[in-house]
Amino acid sequence: MNTLLPVASVGSLPKPSWLAKPEVLWSPWELEGAALVEGKQDALRIAVQEQRRRGVDIISDGEQTRQHFVTTFIEHLEGVDFENRETVRIRDRYDASVPTVVGAVSRKQPVFLDDAKFLRAQTDQPIKWALPGPMTMIDTLSDRHYKSREKLAWEFATILNQEAKELEAAGVDIIQFDEPAFNVFFDDVADWGVAALERAAEGLRAETVVHICYGYGIKANNDWKATLGAEWRQYERTFPLIQKSSIDIVSLESHHSHVPTDLVELIRGKKVMLGAIDVASEQIETPEEVADTLRKALQFVDADKLIASTNCGMAPLPRDVAYGKLSALSAGAAILRAELGEQA
Numbered sequence: 001m002n003t004l005l006p007v008a009s010v011g012s013l014p015k016p017s018w019l020a021k022p023e024v025l026w027s028p029w030e031l032e033g034a035a036l037v038e039g040k041q042d043a044l045r046i047a048v049q050e051q052r053r054r055g056v057d058i059i060s061d062g063e064q065t066r067q068h069f070v071t072t073f074i075e076h077l078e079g080v081d082f083e084n085r086e087t088v089r090i091r092d093r094y095d096a097s098v099p100t101v102v103g104a105v106s107r108k109q110p111v112f113l114d115d116a117k118f119l120r121a122q123t124d125q126p127i128k129w130a131l132p133g134p135m136t137m138i139d140t141l142s143d144r145h146y147k148s149r150e151k152l153a154w155e156f157a158t159i160l161n162q163e164a165k166e167l168e169a170a171g172v173d174i175i176q177f178d179e180p181a182f183n184v185f186f187d188d189v190a191d192w193g194v195a196a197l198e199r200a201a202e203g204l205r206a207e208t209v210v211h212i213c214y215g216y217g218i219k220a221n222n223d224w225k226a227t228l229g230a231e232w233r234q235y236e237r238t239f240p241l242i243q244k245s246s247i248d249i250v251s252l253e254s255h256h257s258h259v260p261t262d263l264v265e266l267i268r269g270k271k272v273m274l275g276a277i278d279v280a281s282e283q284i285e286t287p288e289e290v291a292d293t294l295r296k297a298l299q300f301v302d303a304d305k306l307i308a309s310t311n312c313g314m315a316p317l318p319r320d321v322a323y324g325k326l327s328a329l330s331a332g333a334a335i336l337r338a339e340l341g342e343q344a
């Protein structure tokens with residue numbers, strides 16, 4: 001376990017082909033019943049083993065037990081009707097058929113607790129668990145009950161806080177909230193988005209992360225990115241608010257994105273999970289490329305606060321590519337660690 005420049009992935013990793021169809025998002029399960037339960041656990045074991053073999057320090061579940069980073073959580077809540085679907089525009093970018101909120105939302109039982117306990121049993125290394133953030137949850141739903149994005153976000157934040165506290169009690173060291181919606185709805189982020197996120201993280205002793213990204217390398221996202229111009233300055237709107245928040249760690253995109261690295265200065269004082277791996281390309285980075293990306297960031301974040309990471313999840317990539325990228329990430333972090341050691 002490296003304490004300087006630890007290596008982590010943002011979240012999802014490809015699933016084995018016997019569990020779900022590879023290289024697609026929302027892929028249906030290939031197994032059912034007891035075989036599915038066992039298959040998910042076997043996939044999780046493999047994900048842990050591969051991360052350790054590739055030099056990852058902060059281990060995640062690779063999201064092997066969930067179909068989608070938002071809907072799998074929502075499926076377990078009361079007040080949401082999955083039969084009654086409506087088409088809405090997601091992230092202001094693409095249309096999707098989503099479930100409808102038809103009554104008061106609540107969590108009747110823990111959603112990921114058993115999976116997190118299973119992950120905890122696989123390794124003594126620090127473990128990280130990802131949950132959807134409140135704003136991203138409401139952006140993946142149609143709401144006919146609350147008729148207020150803010151009210152519904154607050155309800156979800158309370159539910160997420162219950163779940164996060166149980167994950168923490170099960171031994172999860174780091175709890176991550178995925179908020180890609182923070183890169184789109186800037187006025188809402190300022191009005192209530194950061195407050196709802198802090199509510200979700202309230203009272204946790206575990207470290208907390210907010211992951212804000214430009215999405216998986218799918219066509220709708222790639223088309224959107226093409227409209228964002230030469231410099232992506234979206235973080236400039238949200239980072240000053242997050243810098244003042246109670247969240248400990250910020251996960252952001254860097255490598256091959258058009259995000260100016262100096263925006264990292266805006267979250268000075270926070271730990272930074274810097275994306276040094278492009279998840280929208282099947283080209284595996286060289287360790288030197290990874291080291292270059294991390295080295296650039298060191299002008300804006302103290303070395304003891306830098307975590308080497310990926311830009312986003314890698315679920316849609318071929319398996320060998322995703323794991324090759326994890327190896328490159330740790331090799332790149334090792335180059336920089338050696339340089340920093342020489343200076344010390």
Ligand SMILES: [Zn+2]
Nearest residue numbers: 213215312313
């Ligand atoms: Zn992401």
